[in-house]
Amino acid sequence: MSDEKINHNSLIEKVLGYVDSPFKLFAILLMAVFAFVGYFVWQNQAILIGAYKEQKKLPSIAEDRVEDVAAHLFKNTDAAVVAIFKVNPMFGTRVLYRAYTKQGREKEHDGLDVGLFTSNVNNNRDVVALMAGEIPCGHYKTAQSEIGLWYMEKGMTYGCRIGVPPEPGKLVGQITVGWKEEPPDVDQYRVLLQIAATMLSRSKQ
Numbered sequence: 001m002s003d004e005k006i007n008h009n010s011l012i013e014k015v016l017g018y019v020d021s022p023f024k025l026f027a028i029l030l031m032a033v034f035a036f037v038g039y040f041v042w043q044n045q046a047i048l049i050g051a052y053k054e055q056k057k058l059p060s061i062a063e064d065r066v067e068d069v070a071a072h073l074f075k076n077t078d079a080a081v082v083a084i085f086k087v088n089p090m091f092g093t094r095v096l097y098r099a100y101t102k103q104g105r106e107k108e109h110d111g112l113d114v115g116l117f118t119s120n121v122n123n124n125r126d127v128v129a130l131m132a133g134e135i136p137c138g139h140y141k142t143a144q145s146e147i148g149l150w151y152m153e154k155g156m157t158y159g160c161r162i163g164v165p166p167e168p169g170k171l172v173g174q175i176t177v178g179w180k181e182e183p184p185d186v187d188q189y190r191v192l193l194q195i196a197a198t199m200l201s202r203s204k205q
Contacts, residue, residue, distance in 0.1 A: 133168035165201035
């Protein structure tokens with residue numbers, strides 16, 4: 001039977017002995033977080049670099065044409081509301097960039113991130129359709145997000161969504177158009193929405 005001595009100067013004991021104030025505890029935790037992040041980045045650098053390169057290839061929203069797009073939709077579809085979002089599928093964000101009524105721009109909700117996929121089944125079904133290059137339309141009876149409350153406040157009962165650009169696999173934006181009642185020819189309005197989404201698309205070389 002060996003006489004194994006307990007090492008009272010172990011690393012853990014040294015750390016615990018060093019931590020004699022809240023500041024030192026915070027400093028140790030902060031260093032641990034930085035060490036973990038550094039290790040994670042080092043281990044996954046190829047994946048992160050690849051994701052960054054793919055993100056740079058994606059198109060972007062032509063911000064200088066947003067006003068033209070809104071004017072086009074109000075003039076040709078008699079919409080009650082038009083909302084334009086910036087979307088980042090990689091991070092699951094969908095941020096309101098501009099919101100309009102017939103009276104003009106409303107800034108109350110600018111910058112609001114309503115999320116891409118959420119707990120709302122109807123929203124998630126529409127997002128899948130947008131990613132596939134489709135233009136989902138339907139009656140809007142209940143709000144699907146915080147901005148949906150604003151839609152309903154402005155009288156929207158029927159709406160359509162289209163991705164920007166209007167083609168599969170390149171979703172970086174979304175246009176939502178709402179009406180106070182169902183349009184007489186939704187298919188014709190889908191064509192006008194495609195024109196609007198194309199106007200708002202800016203390709204990256």
